[in-house]
Amino acid sequence: MDILLYVDPSIRGEWALAAAKQMVPALRARLTLLATTEDVAQHPRLIEDANARLDRDGFTTRVAIRPGPAERAVLAESQAGAYALSIVPPAGRRALVRLFKGSRVATVVRSVKTSVLVARRPSAKFARVLVAVAGGKHSAATTLGAIEIARGLGARLTAIHIRAGVTLPEQLPLTERREARQAVESPTEDFDQHAKVRELLQQSGVPFDIVVRDGLIVDELLAEIEEGGHDLLIIGAHRPEGAPTWMLDDVTERVLLRCPIPILVLRAPEP
C-alpha cells in the first residue's frame, strides 16, 4: 500500500506528519512525501526536516515535488501513483477567505480518487476510532476499511448510526406503518446492512461498540466525537444515487469543515 503525505511548511504540517507516523506502520505502507515547488524554494530544508520528524522506523519514504498550489499538487501526484491514501492538513483558512478560495481539504476530497486523511491536530495515539455507517449498501465496505485501520492501530472501534428519520402523520396501512417505524427505530432489525455491519465487527476480533443516536447527522456526529473522546473519524465517501449532484447536500464536506479531530474519508471499493 502507498500513502501520499502532503508536507506543509506551516504548523498544520506537523499535524500531518504526526498522523502519518501512526498510519504508515499501522497499514504497513510505503510513504511518499509531496511538497510544492514553491514551498521547497522558500524552505529548502522542508523535506529534510519532515523526514527527520517522521523518525522513520521500519518504513521507507520517497519524495515528489510538484508545482502548487497544494490541491493541484496532491491531485497530480495521486493520479500519477497508485496511492491508497492521501494525508493532507487543512489550510487553516478563515470563513471569509474560505468563501472566496474554497476549502483546501474539501477540494482535495472532491477531486482525488484515493481515500483522504484530513490531519487535524491528532492525539498522541489513535486509540479510539469512530466509523459512521449510514445503513446503505456502502456501509459494509466502509466498516471493513475501518476494521482494517483499527486493527493496525490497535484501537477500539465504535460504529455510529444516526437516525435522522422522523415518521410522518399519514394514515398508512398498519403493516406499512410498522415497517416505517422499524426502519427508523430499529436499524439492526430492518436494515440488512446494519446486521451485516454487526456481523463484520463481531468477526473482526477488534474491540467494538455500536452507538445509535437520534437527530441531525452532522450535529450528532460532532456530539458523539466530543462525548465519546474519539481520536479519529472514518466516513464513507460515496455519493447517493438517483438524484443529480447539484440537488444533493454534501454531508462529508459539512463534517470536514466542522470536525475537530482527524477525519478519514474512505473510498471503499464498490460492493
Place this chain on the structure above:
Amino acid sequence: MGVLKRLIALGAGIYLIILAIGTLGKGASAVATLLQTLGVGGPVSAVGLGWIGAMILMSGSPVASIALTLLDQGALDRFESMGMICGSRLGSGFVILFVGFLHDHRSRQHGRTAYIGAAAFFIAAVLCVPALTVGEWLLRDPAVLERLRMSGGSNVDSVVDMLMRPALMLVGMIPWPFLVFVLGVAMLLVAFKVLDHALPDVSGTSPRFAGVSSVLFRPPVMFLVGMIVTTLTLSVSVSITVLVPLTAKGYVRRENLFPYIMGANVTTFVDTLFVACIVKHPDALPVVLIFMLCVAALAIPIVFLVFAPFQHGLDRLSSICVRDPRRSIAFVLFLFVTPLILLFAS
C-alpha cells in the same frame, strides 16, 4: 381523476369560495358585535382569534379567508386582519402538532411525529411573528398600500355579482346573522374540500424525490419543492402528508423536512391571495401580499445563508418540547391556552 372532472371541481370550488365569502359578509355583523362584546380588539387579539379559529376548523386557510371577509365588512381593520392571518398560520402549526401528538399516542412511538408538529409550529412562529411586525409597519405607509391595491375588475365584479345574486338572496332570507356566518364558514370548508379534488395529484410524481427518506437534498432544493407542492395542495399539513407517498417509506429525514416546511409556509397564502382578489375591500390584497412577501423575505435568507445554525436550533427546541410524554402534554396545553391569553390581551 380526469381533466374534465378536475375542471368541474375547480369551477365548483371557486364558485363555492365566492359564495362563502358573500355569505360570511352577510353574517359578519354578528361576529363584529360578538368581538365588541368580548372586548376583543387590536392585532394581538386578532392573532389569538385566528389561532383559535384554525384550531377549531383544523385548518388555517379558511380562517385567513374569514379574516379578509371581516376586513371587508369593517369588523376588523387592516392591522387586525393581518394579525388574524398570522394567527391562522400559528393555529395551523398547532393542528399539525396536535395530530402528530395523537398519532404518537395511538402508535405508542413517543415524540416521533409530534416532533414534526413541533418543528412545523416553530417554523410558522419564526416566520410569521416577525413578518407580522414588519408587515404592520408597512401597512402604515399609504404609499405602499396604494401601490399594492388592485385596480379595475368592475366587469368581472358585475359578472360575479350576477352569478352569486340568487344564492345570496336565499341566504339573506335567514333572519339570524350569526347562523349566516356559521353557514358561510361551512361553505368555505366545503369549498376547500371541493378544490382539493381539482388539484393535481402530486404524490409519487417524481422518483427523484423518493430519496427524501434516505439522501440529503440541499436546503434550497427542498425549500423550492415545499413551495411548489404547497402551491398545488394549498395547505402545509397536506404538503407534509404528501411526503408519505412521495417517500413511499412513511418517514423523512429531518434535514429535508425543515426547508420543505419553510417553503410550504410561503406559498400556503396562494388561496388567501385569491380570496383577497374576490373581497372588494381595497386593503385586502395589500394585507395578504405584504404578509406573504415578509414571510418570503425572512425565509429566503435563512435557507440560503444561515440554514445550518437555524436547523440546529430548531431541532434542539423541537426535541426538547416533545422529549417525554409529560413534556409533550405540557407543550400542547401551553399552545392551547396561549391564543386565549392573546385573545384578551388588549
